[in-house]
Amino acid sequence: MTDLLDIRGKRIAVVADPHLSFLSPEEVAAFSVQLKQLEGVDAFVCLGDLFDFWLGPGNWDLPPFQPLKLAFTSLSQAGVQVLFVRGNRDVLLEPRDVECVGGVVLDALIGGSHSSPVLLSHGDEYCLADIPYQRLRKNFRRPWLRAILRTLPWRLRFWLGCRMRKLSTSAIARKPMESMAINDDAVREACEAASCQSAWIGHLHLAATRTLHGGISLKILPAWEPGTPFETLELESVTPS
Numbered sequence: 545m546t547d548l549l550d551i552r553g554k555r556i557a558v559v560a561d562p563h564l565s566f567l568s569p570e571e572v573a574a575f576s577v578q579l580k581q582l583e584g585v586d587a588f589v590c591l592g593d594l595f596d597f598w599l600g601p602g603n604w605d606l607p608p609f610q611p612l613k614l615a616f617t618s619l620s621q622a623g624v625q626v627l628f629v630r631g632n633r634d635v636l637l638e639p640r641d642v643e644c645v646g647g648v649v650l651d652a653l654i655g656g657s658h659s660s661p662v663l664l665s666h667g668d669e670y671c672l673a674d675i676p677y678q679r680l681r682k683n684f685r686r687p688w689l690r691a692i693l694r695t696l697p698w699r700l701r702f703w704l705g706c707r708m709r710k711l712s713t714s715a716i717a718r719k720p721m722e723s724m725a726i727n728d729d730a731v732r733e734a735c736e737a738a739s740c741q742s743a744w745i746g747h748l749h750l751a752a753t754r755t756l757h758g759g760i761s762l763k764i765l766p767a768w769e770p771g772t773p774f775e776t777l778e779l780e781s782v783t784p785s
């Protein structure tokens with residue numbers, strides 16, 4: 545999973561961590577309305593955790609997700625590139641899972657302008673201090689495990705999803721921020737490998753901007769909530785002051 549799509553030169557709407565759930569249809573509806581109101585963008589990027597938990601095949605068929613499915617489909621039919629970066633909650637997303645809405649699944653991409661490229665990813669890959677999570681992340685990226693999980697009966701996946709969500713919520717609630725913290729060296733290395741001077745991530749559910757050692761600027765997007773506008777990655781002034 546080292547795909548790195550380059551969409552520099554395009555105007556991109558970006559959102560992180562909406563954590564949409566079939567348990568909160570009103571939030572799914574609010575998000576879908578925002579998608580429908582998007583104008584003047586070439587691409588829409590969700591920087592991970594679009595779903596509070598991706599349950600595998602059948603997830604899109606849940607009634608609360610119908611407005612979302614429609615909104616993404618209209619967007620892609622209108623010529624907007626719809627890009628889903630895998631987060632930790634929807635790590636099991638496969639490209640074929642979003643074909644029905646005309647979307648693309650990936651782990652990272654490059655946006656911004658040709659002179660100021662920005663590396664966009666979920667950001668969990670930089671939280672190296674969280675060792676139990678990094679172990680889980682590695683396992684969920686093993687093709688054989690992914691294949692097994694996909695073929696489990698829907699009811700079992702639904703049960704597992706609800707259970708994982710509970711465990712994950714309580715683990716994060718207890719976790720000190722230090723262990724969630726970003727490893728600056730990891731960000732810098734990824735930026736250097738992609739020839740970018742800036743990185744945009746989500747995952748931490750807080751809004752922050754800082755300049756790392758070496759001059760790399762890091763922007764952390766807050767988790768979307770109803771009423772939060774999508775960010776726009778403009779072609780100019782992508783470097784925070």
Ligand SMILES: [Mn+2]
Nearest residue numbers: 561593631747
């Ligand atoms: Mn998240």
